[in-house]
Amino acid sequence: MYDELKKLAREHGTPLFIIDHDIIRSNCRIFRENLPSVQIYYAVKANSNQKIIKTVFNEGLSFDVASYNEFMQVYEYIKDFKEKDQDDYVWDKIIFSNTIKDIETLKKIKRYLPLVTYDNIEELKKIKAHCGTAGLILRLKVPDTGSQVEMSSKFGAEPQDAAALIKSAFEMGLNVEGLSFHVGSQCTVNDNYISALAITGEIFNDARKKGYGLKILDIGGGFPVPYDANVPDFGTLARVIDAEFRRIFPEDTELIAEPGRFIVATAAVLVSEIIGKNRREGKIFYHINDGVYHTFSGIVYDHWVPNFTAFKEGKKEICAVVGPTCDSFDKVSLSSHLPGNLDIGDLLYTENIGAYSIASSTRFNGFDGAKIFHKNKISS
Numbered sequence: 001m002y003d004e005l006k007k008l009a010r011e012h013g014t015p016l017f018i019i020d021h022d023i024i025r026s027n028c029r030i031f032r033e034n035l036p037s038v039q040i041y042y043a044v045k046a047n048s049n050q051k052i053i054k055t056v057f058n059e060g061l062s063f064d065v066a067s068y069n070e071f072m073q074v075y076e077y078i079k080d081f082k083e084k085d086q087d088d089y090v091w092d093k094i095i096f097s098n099t100i101k102d103i104e105t106l107k108k109i110k111r112y113l114p115l116v117t118y119d120n121i122e123e124l125k126k127i128k129a130h131c132g133t134a135g136l137i138l139r140l141k142v143p144d145t146g147s148q149v150e151m152s153s154k155f156g157a158e159p160q161d162a163a164a165l166i167k168s169a170f171e172m173g174l175n176v177e178g179l180s181f182h183v184g185s186q187c188t189v190n191d192n193y194i195s196a197l198a199i200t201g202e203i204f205n206d207a208r209k210k211g212y213g214l215k216i217l218d219i220g221g222g223f224p225v226p227y228d229a230n231v232p233d234f235g236t237l238a239r240v241i242d243a244e245f246r247r248i249f250p251e252d253t254e255l256i257a258e259p260g261r262f263i264v265a266t267a268a269v270l271v272s273e274i275i276g277k278n279r280r281e282g283k284i285f286y287h288i289n290d291g292v293y294h295t296f297s298g299i300v301y302d303h304w305v306p307n308f309t310a311f312k313e314g315k316k317e318i319c320a321v322v323g324p325t326c327d328s329f330d331k332v333s334l335s336s337h338l339p340g341n342l343d344i345g346d347l348l349y350t351e352n353i354g355a356y357s358i359a360s361s362t363r364f365n366g367f368d369g370a371k372i373f374h375k376n377k378i379s380s
Contacts, residue, residue, distance in 0.1 A: 002311055005271050005349055008373055014273040014347065015290040015370035017358055021055045022376040023267035028059045031223070031259060034238035039256045041095050043221050044070045046260025046355045047268075051374050053077075056263065058378065062093035064221075064258040068105040071096070087112055091135075095218070097180070097258060099123065099139050099155050106131035117180055117218075119157040121168060128172045135177040136169055137218055138162060140203065142181040142196035156181065162203045166212055178216025178254070179204055186224055186261060190232060190240050193219070197241070201248035208250065217249060221258045225265040227305075227352055234262070261355040268354030270295050270370060274346045275324060284319045284340055288348065291323015291330040293364035295357045299332065302356035306333050308348045314339030321348070325365040 009016050031040055041064040042056045050073060056063075057077045065071045071094065078089050090112035096105075099119045103126065109116075110131045118124055119139045127134055141156030157165055162179075169176045179200045183192040200217060207214050219241065224231045245255060272295075276287030290296060298304035308321055319338045323330035338348075361369040 005269065006311060006347065009271045009273075009347055012371050012373055014271050015288075015295060016271045016373055017295060017353075017370040018269045018271070018373045018375055019049065019052065019354065020267050020269075020375045021051075021378070024052060024055050024263060025059055027263045027266065028056065028061060030234070031257075031262060034235050035242065035255075035257065037242070037255055038219075039254070041093075041097075041256055041258045042263055043097075043258045043260025044073065045359065047264040047357070047359050048073060049358065049372065050076070051377055052264060055377070061263075062095070062256075064095050064097045064260070066096075066098040068108055071105075071109065090114060095137070095256070095258070097137075097139075097218075097220075101126075103130050106134075110134075115177065118165075118169075119155060121165065124165070124169055124172060124174065128174055132174065135175055137178050137180045137216060138165055138169075138176060139180045139182070140196075140200055142183060142192070142199055159199050159203060163206065166203075166207050166214075170212060176207075176212060176214060178214050178218060180218030180220060182220030182258075183222045186222065186227075190237050192222075193237065193241055194244055197244045197248055204249060204253070215252065216254045216256060217245070218256045218258065221260055221262070223257075223259050223262040225261050225352065225355070227265075265355035266352050268352075268357070270350040270353045270357070272348050272350070274342055274344055274348065277342070277344055280320075283334075284317065284338075286319055286321050286338065286342060286348075287324065288321060288332070289324050289367075290370060291325055291332055293323065293325055293327070293330060294361045294367060295353065295370045296323065296332050296350075297360040297362070298353070298356040301360050304356065306336075307350055307352070308333065308336045308338060309351070310339050310342055311347050311349070312339060312342055314341035316340070324367055327365070 041062040043064040045066050063074045096116040099117050113133045116134045117137045117139045139156050166176050181196045272288040272290045274286050275289050278285045292299050316337050317340045319336050320334045321332045321336050
């Protein structure tokens with residue numbers, strides 16, 4: 001791998017973000033093999049690169065979109081379908097999982113009978129007024145302790161409010177098709193899924209007894225990526241989810257999920273270059289040409305812990321790796337174990353950086369983001 005990364009860096013320059021589409025396809029298949037009864041909606045927000053969306057589209061996955069712009073990125077691949085086929089695709093393969101949608105978006109998607117989420121009465125009123133054709137998924141607040149990124153402080157109705165929110169929707173003439181939850185991104189606590197399934201199961205079955213035709217359970221995302229050896233095995237989690245789902249929910253319940261990180265995190269490597277070196281209070285500071293305002297933005301927004309490997313060998317010590325901007329906040333790591341003999345012009349590489357990285361990159365201080373190189377991309 002060293003030789004290939006160095007060759008690509010020489011050819012394309014740095015920082016270089018290398019996406020391996022074979023790994024994306026493999027991750028899609030791993031998810032399917034472990035949860036074969038689940039309809040997979042790729043969470044576009046994890047990495048919205050257009051070529052990634054194309055690969056996922058070609059794999060036959062559905063899509064979780066957070067905005068109209070993300071919707072249009074998927075629409076690019078169905079724009080030449082006949083109108084009925086477009087409508088059918090959006091109806092069956094896209095969910096607007098952001099619980100708060102602006103009025104213009106609701107107006108634009110009304111013709112498609114879209115699947116949308118909600119978690120409060122004001123959103124119901126807005127949907128009724130501007131997109132009454134929608135199928136609704138009520139998102140519930142569930143435990144997310146131990147997840148890398150928690151969700152419950154901003155999203156999800158309190159379980160005790162669920163029955164009223166379902167009843168209100170039907171009284172407005174809207175159709176609630178199911179329930180959803182999200183246990184938090186990079187969830188490494190299997191019990192969170194067990195608790196969430198128990199909470200949603202009680203509400204789901206109660207609603208069915210009352211005559212409401214709920215049929216979908218959306219278990220969200222959060223599926224753990226093997227960033228290190230301490231991350232629980234996905235196959236074990238999948239068996240837990242499948243067993244609890246079968247135990248709690250009626251046989252005709254449709255199960256869907258919204259993996260994003262799981263699909264793309266392991267599919268990218270970043271090659272960065274040392275552009276400065278200094279020793280401050282006894283510690284070596286390596287300045288690189290990428291930072292927290294760019295590809296390493298996941299450190300800020302995703303609580304991601306970066307990793308660095310040097311191409312050059314040498315005696316290792318605890319070093320700092322900092323970004324190129326003039327902001328002192330731009331510190332990528334203060335505790336990277338790297339050789340102390342690295343020089344300006346030497347390269348580092350960072351693995352498992354495919355999710356929540358270039359998706360939230362900026363041009364702060366006028367620095368361009370990393371160049372993107374696509375590996376094993378199928379052109380057709």
